[in-house]
Amino acid sequence: MLVSAKDMLNKAKAGHYAVGQFNINNLEWTKAVLLTAQELNSPVILGVSEGAGKYMCGYKTVVAMANGMLEELKITVPVALHLDHGTYEGAYKCIEAGFSSIMFDGSHYAIEENIAKTTELVKVCAEKGLSLEAEVGSIGGEEDGVIGAGEVADPKECKAIAELGVTMLAAGIGNIHGKYPADWAGLSFETLDAIQKLTGDMPLVLHGGTGIPEDMIKKAISLGVAKINVNTECQLSFAAATREYIEAGKDKSGKGFDPRKLLAPGFEAIKATVKEKMELFGSVGKA
Numbered sequence: 536m537l538v539s540a541k542d543m544l545n546k547a548k549a550g551h552y553a554v555g556q557f558n559i560n561n562l563e564w565t566k567a568v569l570l571t572a573q574e575l576n577s578p579v580i581l582g583v584s585e586g587a588g589k590y591m592c593g594y595k596t597v598v599a600m601a602n603g604m605l606e607e608l609k610i611t612v613p614v615a616l617h618l619d620h621g622t623y624e625g626a627y628k629c630i631e632a633g634f635s636s637i638m639f640d641g642s643h644y645a646i647e648e649n650i651a652k653t654t655e656l657v658k659v660c661a662e663k664g665l666s667l668e669a670e671v672g673s674i675g676g677e678e679d680g681v682i683g684a685g686e687v688a689d690p691k692e693c694k695a696i697a698e699l700g701v702t703m704l705a706a707g708i709g710n711i712h713g714k715y716p717a718d719w720a721g722l723s724f725e726t727l728d729a730i731q732k733l734t735g736d737m738p739l740v741l742h743g744g745t746g747i748p749e750d751m752i753k754k755a756i757s758l759g760v761a762k763i764n765v766n767t768e769c770q771l772s773f774a775a776a777t778r779e780y781i782e783a784g785k786d787k788s789g790k791g792f793d794p795r796k797l798l799a800p801g802f803e804a805i806k807a808t809v810k811e812k813m814e815l816f817g818s819v820g821k822a
């Protein structure tokens with residue numbers, strides 16, 4: 536059964552490790568993430584952007600696929616199905632469809648409107664036992680066509696949103712979605728430290744986990760980050776493994792064109808990336 540991300544994240548924050556959110560795109564992706572979590576006895580969050588939800592034939596299809604896999608693959612570790620960067624309308628659709636966790640990204644609204652909409656969703660999610668992630672200070676880079684400038688959040692605004700009763704808080708600290716540019720300034724640990732001091736036990740979320748050096752990831756966890764989003768890195772490893780298979784001409788030998796064979800190296804590559812991240816984040820054995 537899908538669970539809220541609340542318990543797994545509160546435990547992670549108290550235990551000084553982070554739970555990975557791995558964004559999914561299709562059946563292979565979902566299966567790779569779930570099997571790796573089970574093998575490593577790690578809690579996990581399946582992330583679904585609105586674009587990926589549409590691609591996978593809608594939120595109801597995603598919920599049915601996730602629930603079916605939990606049962607058929609005998610997954611016993613805690614799994615949350617989480618809307619990533621949800622709009623106000625998207626949040627309600629996912630609540631309706633059976634997601635167990637919601638991110639409402641109101642970072643592009645004025646802080647007053649972000650607070651008003653987040654307050655409303657806190658109430659709705661609490662009634663249904665769902666976890667809710669809010670965002671302050673937009674995260675840089677592009678996500679589903681939405682380009683953020685990579686702001687650094689105002690710690691006082693973070694405190695105001697945290698006090699509304701959200702489960703977890705994403706705050707921009709110079710992080711970017713997608714690949715990092717060569718001249719990237721790095722994470723602002725002063726900001727993260729200030730946010731944690733004002734938000735106490737609130738699990739903090741680090742978006743754009745692809746390409747952040749390992750020492751920065753560890754330092755961010757030590758400063759209160761309890762959830763780290765990984766998306767692009769799985770896409771890159773999937774693409775590289777698939778390219779290698781095709782370039783080696785394996786699809787032209789025997790039954791190498793069978794999609795179950797053709798997609799297998801990409802599937803294994805996602806598993807390897809997820810394993811590497813779970814080890815780095817410290818969530819192995821924490822289910």
Ligand SMILES: [Zn+2]
Nearest residue numbers: 674742743764
């Ligand atoms: Zn994000």
